[in-house]
Amino acid sequence: MADNSSNDAYWSANLRIIVISLIIWAIVSFGFGILLRPMLSGIAVGGTDLGFWFAQQGSIIVFLILIFNYAFRMNKLDREHGVDEE
Amino acid sequence: MDQFTINLLFVGASFALYIGIAIWARAGSTSEFYAAGRGVHPVTNGMATAADWMSAASFISMAGLIAFTGYDNSSFLMGWTGGYVLLALLLAPYLRKFGKFTVSEFIGDRFYSQTARIVAVVCLIVASTTYVIGQMTGVGVAFGRFLEVDNTTGLLIGAAVVFAYAVFGGMKGVTYTQVAQYVVLIMAYTIPAIFISLQLTGTPIPALGLFGEHAASGEPLLAKLDAIVTELGFNEYTAHHADTFNMVLFTLSLMIGTAGLPHVIMRFFTVPKVSDARWSAGWALVFIALLYLTAPAVGAMARLNISEMMWPNGGVNGEAVSVEQIENEERYDWMKTWQKTGLLNWEDKNGDGKIQYYNDKSEAMQAMAAEKGWTGNELTKFNRDILVLANPEIANLPGWVIGLVAAGGLAAALSTAAGLLLAISSAVSHDLIKGAINPQISEKGELFSARVAMAVAIVVATYLGLNPPGFAAQTVALAFGLAAASIFPALMMGIFSTKINNTGAVAGMIAGISVTLIYIFLHKGWFFVPGTNSFTDADPLLGTVKSTSFGAIGAAINFTVAYVVSGMTKPLPAEIKELVQSVRVPRGAGSAQDH
Numbered sequence: 001m002a003d004n005s006s007n008d009a010y011w012s013a014n015l016r017i018i019v020i021s022l023i024i025w026a027i028v029s030f031g032f033g034i035l036l037r038p039m040l041s042g043i044a045v046g047g048t049d050l051g052f053w054f055a056q057q058g059s060i061i062v063f064l065i066l067i068f069n070y071a072f073r074m075n076k077l078d079r080e081h082g083v084d085e086e
Numbered sequence: 087m088d089q090f091t092i093n094l095l096f097v098g099a100s101f102a103l104y105i106g107i108a109i110w111a112r113a114g115s116t117s118e119f120y121a122a123g124r125g126v127h128p129v130t131n132g133m134a135t136a137a138d139w140m141s142a143a144s145f146i147s148m149a150g151l152i153a154f155t156g157y158d159n160s161s162f163l164m165g166w167t168g169g170y171v172l173l174a175l176l177l178a179p180y181l182r183k184f185g186k187f188t189v190s191e192f193i194g195d196r197f198y199s200q201t202a203r204i205v206a207v208v209c210l211i212v213a214s215t216t217y218v219i220g221q222m223t224g225v226g227v228a229f230g231r232f233l234e235v236d237n238t239t240g241l242l243i244g245a246a247v248v249f250a251y252a253v254f255g256g257m258k259g260v261t262y263t264q265v266a267q268y269v270v271l272i273m274a275y276t277i278p279a280i281f282i283s284l285q286l287t288g289t290p291i292p293a294l295g296l297f298g299e300h301a302a303s304g305e306p307l308l309a310k311l312d313a314i315v316t317e318l319g320f321n322e323y324t325a326h327h328a329d330t331f332n333m334v335l336f337t338l339s340l341m342i343g344t345a346g347l348p349h350v351i352m353r354f355f356t357v358p359k360v361s362d363a364r365w366s367a368g369w370a371l372v373f374i375a376l377l378y379l380t381a382p383a384v385g386a387m388a389r390l391n392i393s394e395m396m397w398p399n400g401g402v403n404g405e406a407v408s409v410e411q412i413e414n415e416e417r418y419d420w421m422k423t424w425q426k427t428g429l430l431n432w433e434d435k436n437g438d439g440k441i442q443y444y445n446d447k448s449e450a451m452q453a454m455a456a457e458k459g460w461t462g463n464e465l466t467k468f469n470r471d472i473l474v475l476a477n478p479e480i481a482n483l484p485g486w487v488i489g490l491v492a493a494g495g496l497a498a499a500l501s502t503a504a505g506l507l508l509a510i511s512s513a514v515s516h517d518l519i520k521g522a523i524n525p526q527i528s529e530k531g532e533l534f535s536a537r538v539a540m541a542v543a544i545v546v547a548t549y550l551g552l553n554p555p556g557f558a559a560q561t562v563a564l565a566f567g568l569a570a571a572s573i574f575p576a577l578m579m580g581i582f583s584t585k586i587n588n589t590g591a592v593a594g595m596i597a598g599i600s601v602t603l604i605y606i607f608l609h610k611g612w613f614f615v616p617g618t619n620s621f622t623d624a625d626p627l628l629g630t631v632k633s634t635s636f637g638a639i640g641a642a643i644n645f646t647v648a649y650v651v652s653g654m655t656k657p658l659p660a661e662i663k664e665l666v667q668s669v670r671v672p673r674g675a676g677s678a679q680d681h
Contacts, residue, residue: 018176059163
């Protein structure tokens with residue numbers, strides 16, 4: 001196993017990606033989809049407004065991007081810190 | 087060929103496929119039985135996870151819930167997909183690294199406490215059993231409608247098929263059958279939706295059609311739908327009517343509950359590497375999203391079709407559909423078919439030979455009704471659960487599409503039932519028998535006890551499916567509440583904190599579950615006995631928080647209690663801190679494979 005300082009750097013880099021991803025996760029669903037919907041009501045999308053789109057479609061698409069982005073970045077981070085599986 | 091023969095062909099062929107796969111993928115070791123030998127490709131596992139997760143509720147009920155409520159039920163769409171972000175970022179890779187077989191085993195080892203493991207097993211068994219009853223009931227209903235056998239026969243056939251592939255194949259057999267079931271259920275869901283989207287909007291992709299143009303009127307589809315439903319006195323489809331705070335809390339509870347359901351978590355034990363677990367969560371959501379992006383389109387389009395069918399001549403200001411039309415015209419055949427099931431009904435209350443469908447609770451409509459001589463809504467019963475199953479008939483699609491939908495509904499219910507039964511049997515044989523009662527048991531003995539546990543679980547689930555306790559419907563909230571308030575926080579703290587100790591974790595789980603249970607019982611009746619409730623979800627104890635939305639608060643209580651109690655008791659032993667450190671880095675996951 002690599003030394004502990006490298007493991008600590010790896011863990012805090014992981015935590016940073018998680019926190020940023022979860023902020024986006026909350027903004028698109030609870031934010032755009034529910035709480036901020038009145039603010040987005042001026043932006044029309046196919047017969048309704050942007051908030052409705054986020055609640056029924058947009059948030060799911062963003063969730064997908066978040067998970068694949070996380071997998072890609074973490075697998076790269078594993079190699080950079082020498083903690084990937086041989 | 088008549089519809090009955092077509093349905094029989096589709097359902098029979100899909101069942102033959104599942105049994106064939108089971109014979110091919112027979113499990114020979116405990117590792118194959120619990121984790122498919124950890125040799126499942128991440129995309130394959132993603133597909134199996136999607137089938138495992140999407141139950142009869144997703145396939146049959148969700149579009150109906152959205153259709154009759156509109157925007158306010160978006161919680162289901164965001165909640166049941168957003169949980170995968172939590173799962174992928176906070177749980178799956180670390181639990182795969184840990185490399186054991188069950189969720190409770192991680193909780194027991196990490197919190198160095200047999201009590202913690204047993205508490206987790208109890209939560210797991212209660213959550214999974216309540217969930218499986220709903221699946222078995224769904225199997226009975228689908229059989230009853232499509233194969234014209236009675237509920238009991240249908241349920242017994244379904245149970246026999248699950249028995250064949252889950253008991254012999256274990257996780258390995260279940261995984262590959264779930265892949266086949268995913269293919270069947272997604273085709274069954276999307277093909278009718280594509281047809282309907284083409285009819286209404288000219289777009290073959292339902293998710294685009296939802297935000298596209300209604301071909302007949304040239305208006306945007308959702309604007310057209312809003313206009314029709316408000317004309318009939320119902321709430322505007324796209325508008326926000328629900329209490330905002332409760333909606334946020336409900337969405338969050340569904341997300342946390344999803345990430346805490348053991349049968350979903352354990353699927354991530356089956357992939358070869360930690361990096362595969364990360365990819366696999368993404369693939370699972372891709373396959374789930376195919377259905378979840380289609381569902382709101384199915385809901386909106388069905389609502390539009392039904393409303394127009396009830397007012398075929400110029401909307402509410404024109405003429406309602408006549409009893410004669412319903413009885414004679416071919417396009418109303420579906421109403422007669424579904425009337426036989428008792429889930430759909432109509433009654434010409436004012437005897438004018440027409441069936442007026444409108445919201446008789448709206449004051450504006452009451453005034454209009456008085457003027458026109460209507461005496462109430464005459465489409466007296468429309469069970470939301472029939473929407474997806476009846477949809478191809480409503481849209482007048484060919485017979486093979488209806489047969490496909492029958493096979494798809496069964497695939498959704500069976501795949502989830504098998505996953506839940508597997509979670510129950512591994513908790514019993516691995517955590518209770520090997521972990522607590524007889525640690526010296528041989529691998530052969532453990533494998534045998536896993537199969538016996540599975541067989542017993544199927545018998546119990548079938549019995550409860552045939553005699554559903556009155557509280558079956560409410561228990562889904564209970565399953566999610568339990569998973570959110572107990573399992574998810576314990577797992578997350580086990581990975582992300584080196585402060586939480588055995589006492590803290592046990593106290594947190596017990597506090598989270600008890601408060602959640604009490605809150606549900608206060609609203610739904612103690613042990614779901616009708617009439618013993620002190621509050622109702624219409625007027626809840628805490629502001630606007632319904633009992634179904636309480637899981638997120640239960641989780642918060644679990645986190646808080648665990649931190650406070652851990653702060654007051656002895657810190658973690660050094661070897662547990664090392665265990666947490668090792669779970670956090672992927673290197674070395676391969677060696678855990680052969681434990």
